Amino acid sequence: MNELYSFLGIIIPFLGTSLGSAFVFLLKENINYRIEKLLIGFAIGVMIASSIWSLIIPSIEMSKTIFPVCLGLIFGFIFLILITKITDRINNKLMFSVTLHNIPEGMAVGVCFAGFLVGSISLISAFLLSIGIALQNIPEGAIISLPAKIEGHKKGKSFMLGVLSGIVEPISAFFTIILLNIVVPLLPFLLSFAAGCMLHVVIEELVPRMHENNNSSFGIIGVLIGFLIMMVLDVIL
Numbered sequence: 001m002n003e004l005y006s007f008l009g010i011i012i013p014f015l016g017t018s019l020g021s022a023f024v025f026l027l028k029e030n031i032n033y034r035i036e037k038l039l040i041g042f043a044i045g046v047m048i049a050s051s052i053w054s055l056i057i058p059s060i061e062m063s064k065t066i067f068p069v070c071l072g073l074i075f076g077f078i079f080l081i082l083i084t085k086i087t088d089r090i091n092n093k094l095m096f097s098v099t100l101h102n103i104p105e106g107m108a109v110g111v112c113f114a115g116f117l118v119g120s121i122s123l124i125s126a127f128l129l130s131i132g133i134a135l136q137n138i139p140e141g142a143i144i145s146l147p148a149k150i151e152g153h154k155k156g157k158s159f160m161l162g163v164l165s166g167i168v169e170p171i172s173a174f175f176t177i178i179l180l181n182i183v184v185p186l187l188p189f190l191l192s193f194a195a196g197c198m199l200h201v202v203i204e205e206l207v208p209r210m211h212e213n214n215n216s217s218f219g220i221i222g223v224l225i226g227f228l229i230m231m232v233l234d235v236i237l
Contacts, residue, residue: 005123006113009130010173013109014166016134017102020141021162024149034218036150040210041222043094043143047198047206049227050101053234054136055195058108063188072189076196095144097201099165101194102140105133106169107183110176117177136233137166139226 059069080097112129115121145162149155176183210219 002117006117006126006177009113009116009126010106010109010170010177012127012130013102013105013133013137013169013173016137017141017166017169018163020138020143021145021159021166023142024145024155024158024162027146027149027155033213033215037210037215037217037219038222038225039143039146039150040206041216041219041224042139042226043147043222044202044206044210044219045223045226045228046139046143046230047097047202047226048223049230049234050136050140051195051198053231054105055101055191055198059188059191059195062191068188069192072192072194073196073199075189076193076198077200079193080197080200094147094201094205095161095165097194097197098140098144099168100197102137102166102169103172104187104190104194105137106172107176107187107190109133109169110173111180111184111187113173114177114180132233133169136230137169139229139233141166143226 056069056073059072060066063069083096109126109130112121112126116123116126141162144165145158148158148161153161210216210223
């Protein structure tokens with residue numbers, strides 16, 4: 001029975017991402033440029049807030065020193081720069097970055113349910129973390145599927161891109177439970193590494209798109225909305 005609870009627990013965050021990705025079905029076929037700017041700004045706000053509260057702050061708290069955090073941020077930036085140079089251009093760097101961000105989140109869920117299986121963490125505590133991450137994943141799923149639709153993909157494909165960005169969470173949680181002693185010491189670095197990747201995408205790709213054609217007012221409003229939503233979710237949960 002404990003194994004069943006653990007399985008359900010590591011699936012919950014993925015369901016949050018899938019729910020957020022489904023928001024794309026609410027969009028009209030022709031998207032007003034104001035809505036487009038708003039959505040791009042929303043993605044920027046979500047990613048900045050996620051980088052701070054979901055990744056950098058937990059990394060500092062885990063490591064109790066700033067060194068692995070700085071190292072992870074630097075390597076995250078360098079990694080994405082090199083990957084972009086090697087592949088010439090990643091087709092969807094936003095999806096790539098959010099997917100990387102989801103890996104350490106999945107690991108965090110895996111750590112909690114591993115603790116539950118050995119009796120050091122209560123089932124309620126483990127499920128609360130899993131549900132909290134799932135709620136955070138709702139806007140993260142949306143920032144994959146909605147921009148994909150704006151770029152011209154069909155709604156079904158845009159939805160699937162969002163869903164695929166979240167599938168790494170239950171996978172990484174499962175392997176963390178199996179390889180707990182190896183993975184846990186690396187979590188501070190991995191969290192800040194994912195933050196570096198996300199911030200790189202924000203700076204290089206999303207901010208310039210928001211300022212295209214000098215119509216950034218709605219984008220700035222979107223940044224504020226996305227930042228506030230993710231900040232509140234991260235702090236409360």
